[in-house]
Amino acid sequence: MPSKPDPPNRKPTADDHDSPWKHALELYFPQALALLTPNVHKAIDWTIPAEFLDKELQAIAIPSKKGRRLVDKLAQVRLRDGTDVWLLIHVEVERRLDGQQALKTFAWRLYEYRLRIQSRIMQQRRLTLPPKIYSLGILLESKGLGPDIFHTDEYQGQGVRFRFPVVELETWRSRWDELESLAPANPFAVVVMAQLQANHYRDKRTRLGPKLQMVRQLRHYGYDAVVAMQVYRLIEWMIALPEDLELDFLQAVDALSKENEMTYVTLIERAGRDKGFAEGQAEGRAEGQAKGRAEGKKEGSLEGQAQFLLRLVQRRFGPQPDDITQRIRTASAAQLETWSLNFVDATELDDVFRA
Structure with missing residues (x-):
């Protein structure tokens, strides 16, 4: 069907990626992991439903720059060996991660979320060691970054190096x-x-x-x-x-x-x-x-x-x-x-x- 000319004075329809992705992850969480990270999916005991911790995520929310849309889902799951694991799924709604600065900011965001989640759970459960967290980034359009992204913070022989997997949908x-x-x-x-x-x-x-x-x-x-x-x-x-x-x-x-x-x-x-x-x-x-x-x-x-x-x-x-x-x-x-x-x-x- 041929395209019609744009009607006068009509604003273009804006894509709403964040809302449908939130719904899709809620509806098909096991299926999403099976497709995007099959090894993690296999390790989970799916006879125990995943518990979404949106209120917990809101409590540790990191302010984003004005106008930036983000999708973060936090779910608690039980592994087949009986261990509890918290899964942090971050969907990068921005179309592309342009430049090294954007990539570094993205990596830091997931690392900071990891620390905040671990700290909150340790306080709530009175743990002496941090719980297991699995962080996964989903990039809607960026590609060519590889299967993993790193956050590094090193100085004078000391520091941290955090590696987390990303799924580039365009692949x-x-x-x-x-x-x-x-x-x-x-x-x-x-x-x-x-x-x-x-x-x-x-x-x-x-x-x-x-x-x-x-x-x-x-x-x-x-x-x-x-x-x-x-x-x-x-x-x-x-x-x-x-x-x-x-x-x-x-x-x-x-x-x-x-x-x-x-x-x-x-x-x-x-x-x-x-x-x-x-x-x-x-x-x-x-x-x-x-x-x-x-x-x-x-x-x-x-x-x-x-x-x-x-x-x-x-x-x-x-x-x-x-x-x-x-x-x-x-x-x-x-x-x-x-x-x-x-x-x-x-x-x-x-x-x-x-x-």
């Missing part, structure tokens, strides 16, 4: 076929592919075709309805389109769903869009159809967001009583947006619903 571009072969068993492979597409198609007006191709490919992966919905929404989130192309995308997805009887589009969103199309056609006018599509998109998206948030809440905090379920399902779009952002760092259910 997976040449392994695209491998990602596709892994995707049926590991949804996080699709997350990596979506990020690679967002990296490659920097001009958002060129993304419609590649984004549709990723959605079309989902039907080959055999996901159940819940996973399919989650992955579909992550693709929508990570590969942002200009506002005026969103309706083209939804129409194309709707046509794909009907043509191939695919179930990866959430039924709630689909029902809302179909209702909008039907109402627009009943009015018998082009403007009526456009209005119906917009209303259907709005209704379907709202219900879909509510259902998605409810599943996330149930996954982290367990089954919820009817009043909580009803509260989420009847929330406004603004409330759902606020609660979804709160959920990323929530350690208690009340944290989700804070204003």
Whole structure:
């Protein structure tokens, strides 16, 4: 589909990499480690769920420079030998680490976080020696830095040397076929592919075709309805389109769903869009159809967001009583947006619903 000219006075759509990465790591933490650091994944006892320590991470947060977006996740896991280990996952949301100074700052950041985490855990547990910390850096677009990065601080024969591994996502571009072969068993492979597409198609007006191709490919992966919905929404989130192309995308997805009887589009969103199309056609006018599509998109998206948030809440905090379920399902779009952002760092259910 040819690109359309930019409408006048419209600001370009900004990529939001930090929020979807936080959600993706929460949803598919074991799968992410299996793909990005398989040796660590093999050492973990996954019969004991990982515990995300977002509140602990906030307590030791390091101020970042203004405007810089960061994704840090701290999780406590149990190794197969019974040892507890804390995993610090840092996603470098900035597109590139430009220059040696940026690289040194990045290395120092992970080292400082390591020290702060160890100090806090030692105090809480009254330990005499620091706990085991595994630090992993994920670089969205930087490449050519090698598998490890070092922080060194040496003077007059004394100092420290801290080495930690990094995953350069761009190294997976040449392994695209491998990602596709892994995707049926590991949804996080699709997350990596979506990020690679967002990296490659920097001009958002060129993304419609590649984004549709990723959605079309989902039907080959055999996901159940819940996973399919989650992955579909992550693709929508990570590969942002200009506002005026969103309706083209939804129409194309709707046509794909009907043509191939695919179930990866959430039924709630689909029902809302179909209702909008039907109402627009009943009015018998082009403007009526456009209005119906917009209303259907709005209704379907709202219900879909509510259902998605409810599943996330149930996954982290367990089954919820009817009043909580009803509260989420009847929330406004603004409330759902606020609660979804709160959920990323929530350690208690009340944290989700804070204003």
